[in-house]
Amino acid sequence: MRAPVTERDDRTAGAAAAGAAAEAGEAGRDAAAQTAPAGQAAVDERATRFIDVRGLEKTFSGNGAPVQALRGLDLTVVEGSFLGVMGQSGSGKSTFLSILGGLSHPTAGSIGVDGIDLYKLPGERLADFRREYLGFVFQSFNLVPYLTALENVMLPLTVKRMPGAEKRERAESVLDHVGLADRAGHLPGKLSGGEQERAAIARALVNEPPLILADEPTGALDSETTVEIMDLFARLNGEGMTIVMVTHNPEIKRYFDRTIVLRDGRLDCELPACAAETPL
Amino acid sequence: MRLRTIAFSNLWRRKARAAFLVAGILIGVGTVVALLSLTESMTGQAQATMQTYGANIVVAPDGKDVGLSYGGMSIGGVSVGDKVLSQADLERIESIPARSAISVLAPELVGAVTAKGQRLLLMGADPAAEFKLKNWWSVDTGRPPANGHEVVAGAAAAKALHLQMGDYVTIRGRRFTVTGLLRETGGQDDQLLIADLGAVQRILGKPGQLTLIQVAAKYGVTPVDEVVRQLDAALPQAKVTAMQEVVKSRLHAVDQFKGFSYAIVGVVIAIEALVVFITMMGSVNERTHEIGVFRAIGFRRVHITRLILLEAVVASLLAGVLGYVAGMAVTYAVLPAVAKEAQVAWMPLLAVAAIALAVVTGGLASLYPALHAGKMDPTEALRAL
Numbered sequence: 098m099r100a101p102v103t104e105r106d107d108r109t110a111g112a113a114a115a116g117a118a119a120e121a122g123e124a125g126r127d128a129a130a131q132t133a134p135a136g137q138a139a140v141d142e143r144a145t146r147f148i149d150v151r152g153l154e155k156t157f158s159g160n161g162a163p164v165q166a167l168r169g170l171d172l173t174v175v176e177g178s179f180l181g182v183m184g185q186s187g188s189g190k191s192t193f194l195s196i197l198g199g200l201s202h203p204t205a206g207s208i209g210v211d212g213i214d215l216y217k218l219p220g221e222r223l224a225d226f227r228r229e230y231l232g233f234v235f236q237s238f239n240l241v242p243y244l245t246a247l248e249n250v251m252l253p254l255t256v257k258r259m260p261g262a263e264k265r266e267r268a269e270s271v272l273d274h275v276g277l278a279d280r281a282g283h284l285p286g287k288l289s290g291g292e293q294e295r296a297a298i299a300r301a302l303v304n305e306p307p308l309i310l311a312d313e314p315t316g317a318l319d320s321e322t323t324v325e326i327m328d329l330f331a332r333l334n335g336e337g338m339t340i341v342m343v344t345h346n347p348e349i350k351r352y353f354d355r356t357i358v359l360r361d362g363r364l365d366c367e368l369p370a371c372a373a374e375t376p377l
Numbered sequence: 378m379r380l381r382t383i384a385f386s387n388l389w390r391r392k393a394r395a396a397f398l399v400a401g402i403l404i405g406v407g408t409v410v411a412l413l414s415l416t417e418s419m420t421g422q423a424q425a426t427m428q429t430y431g432a433n434i435v436v437a438p439d440g441k442d443v444g445l446s447y448g449g450m451s452i453g454g455v456s457v458g459d460k461v462l463s464q465a466d467l468e469r470i471e472s473i474p475a476r477s478a479i480s481v482l483a484p485e486l487v488g489a490v491t492a493k494g495q496r497l498l499l500m501g502a503d504p505a506a507e508f509k510l511k512n513w514w515s516v517d518t519g520r521p522p523a524n525g526h527e528v529v530a531g532a533a534a535a536k537a538l539h540l541q542m543g544d545y546v547t548i549r550g551r552r553f554t555v556t557g558l559l560r561e562t563g564g565q566d567d568q569l570l571i572a573d574l575g576a577v578q579r580i581l582g583k584p585g586q587l588t589l590i591q592v593a594a595k596y597g598v599t600p601v602d603e604v605v606r607q608l609d610a611a612l613p614q615a616k617v618t619a620m621q622e623v624v625k626s627r628l629h630a631v632d633q634f635k636g637f638s639y640a641i642v643g644v645v646i647a648i649e650a651l652v653v654f655i656t657m658m659g660s661v662n663e664r665t666h667e668i669g670v671f672r673a674i675g676f677r678r679v680h681i682t683r684l685i686l687l688e689a690v691v692a693s694l695l696a697g698v699l700g701y702v703a704g705m706a707v708t709y710a711v712l713p714a715v716a717k718e719a720q721v722a723w724m725p726l727l728a729v730a731a732i733a734l735a736v737v738t739g740g741l742a743s744l745y746p747a748l749h750a751g752k753m754d755p756t757e758a759l760r761a762l
Contacts, residue, residue, distance in 0.1 A: 200673060201756040221677045228675020239670045243390030244383070251378040253674045264378060300674070 232301025410704025501577025693739025
């Protein structure tokens with residue numbers, strides 16, 4: 098499923114051709130094309146800093162007093178890791194995820210994914226980035242109710258130029274991968290919560306993105322289904338996919354190979370180093 | 378899967394909203410089609426009447442009026458009473474300077490008679506001139522009367538008297554042979570028995586008298602107004618009416634109706650656009666969350682805008698076709714009531730224009746909602762994220 102690290106330059110080059118290449122990524126790729134040891138070092142550097150967050154700030158200024166949701170967050174994530182983001186309500190988890198997902202511009206700081214400085218991408222290339230690099234899994238599934246499970250999975254491919262048969266084939270393959278092949282023709286309303294979650298995951302995977310962002314994906318599921326879904330995420334991570342998951346549920350932290358805790362818009366601590374009294 | 382799959386699926390899922398959208402455009406387009414085809418049909422009828430009758434002129438005694446329909450069009454009154462026309466008036470007409478502009482001169486004498494116990498109208502006429510002038514007369518079987526003992530029966534008269542070709546009918550003691558049956562005209566001519574003028578004058582006891590004289594003036598020889606003026610001068614006791622004036626006034630009325638129709642069309646299009654705008658804005662606002670999902674998974678703004686416009690255009694296209702059919706159906710239903718003899722004017726261009734109107738109006742009215750949808754902030758749209 099996952100684009101291996103060694104293929105990452107191909108993906109970047111392809112995305113660039115499609116209008117999604119990052120200006121910031123060019124220097125890194127140029128450097129990588131130099132001598133073999135130097136090139137390998139550049140690749141290792143990018144893999145180590147697959148997600149590179151520096152001084153991230155976000156202030157919401159509505160009608161009332163401005164609210165500082167993020168206050169200078171710094172973070173790096175290695176490619177292929179399974180990162181859990183925890184913290185109390187209002188700690189900035191969802192804001193961080195929406196900025197990482199290219200949905201909301203930060204007030205200050207920068208955020209890089211695979212060497213691409215997201216908020217330096219011109220115009221609608223951020224949308225291209227979301228399509229080519231990210232797979233979103235939302236808490237409430239967010240499946241389109243009038244499209245079948247298969248059509249929902251095909252949704253990100255709708256605006257891609259590829260033969261219809263190939264789109265269908267790829268969506269069917271992903272549905273099969275998440276164990277939902279036999280429910281492909283059903284509308285979301287006819288699926289159970291776990292099946293809807295699987296369909297949502299399949300939709301996130303269909304473009305073979307290197308990064309999956311999941312916002313409370315088990316929030317609406319019972320404990321048995323939660324285990325099934327988390328097993329699926331673990332399997333995908335095992336295949337090399339980088340996953341960032343926001344959750345309130347301490348039961349699932351055992352699946353993460355790294356867990357950070359946010360508090361008041363800052364990185365408070367990292368498990369297991371957090372103090373026992375740190376609220377999750 | 379393409380954008381159109383999503384558009385079709387959404388329209389199908391939100392049937393009530395889609396039906397409301399289609400109905401809004403359909404009513405607008407249907408009204409426009411009905412108004413335009415009605416005015417076109419009425420104009421066509423008035424113009425056809427002009428072509429058919431040319432500058433026909435009716436000479437009637439100037440006196441107490443009774444209504445008379447001529448070729449399905451009211452031409453004012455025909456006098457009855459003391460003043461009558463005579464053979465001498467025919468000679469006066471023959472003597473006007475513009476005589477060469479007159480192609481047909483058809484004197485008529487009409488009177489009520491009883492035959493087989495039924496009251497009906499007997500018309501005395503010069504059959505050759507009468508049939509030439511009234512070219513809508515058609516003898517289904519037989520021929521026009523050739524002598525004073527022959528008669529042609531109008532459709533209603535033949536039915537009332539149970540007349541067939543070759544039958545005899547006795548009027549005031551004179552026996553006539555039915556030599557022809559007029560095809561139904563839908564007018565007063567259906568009530569007539571038509572016979573030779575001299576014979577009818579004798580039967581009615583009005584030798585040398587005429588009820589009216591119909592005159593066909595050639596186009597382009599002498600202005601019709603001049604012919605009318607000369608006839609007026611030659612026949613001071615008669616009333617001379619040019620059919621052209623009647624037709625012209627009908628055309629003028631149709632023109633006024635046409636202008637009014639265009640104004641209505643403008644208002645209808647504006648209302649239609651408003652209905653589309655409100656419906657599409659409602660649809661976009663209702664789908665805020667869904668649009669947020671589309672944006673989050675990589676749809677560009679232009680994709681969202683295109684999707685909304687596509688839905689509007691699909692609905693408009695359907696509404697355009699249905700609206701044209703509905704409009705023409707209304708025309709068929711209404712036209713007989715507003716213009717009895719008019720034929721529905723089929724205009725292929727109107728079909729194309731109706732569909733184009735629906736699509737353009739639907740598209741333009743949906744432009745702002747579509748752009749608004751494209752500009753939606755995905756975070757705002759998703760809220761949760």
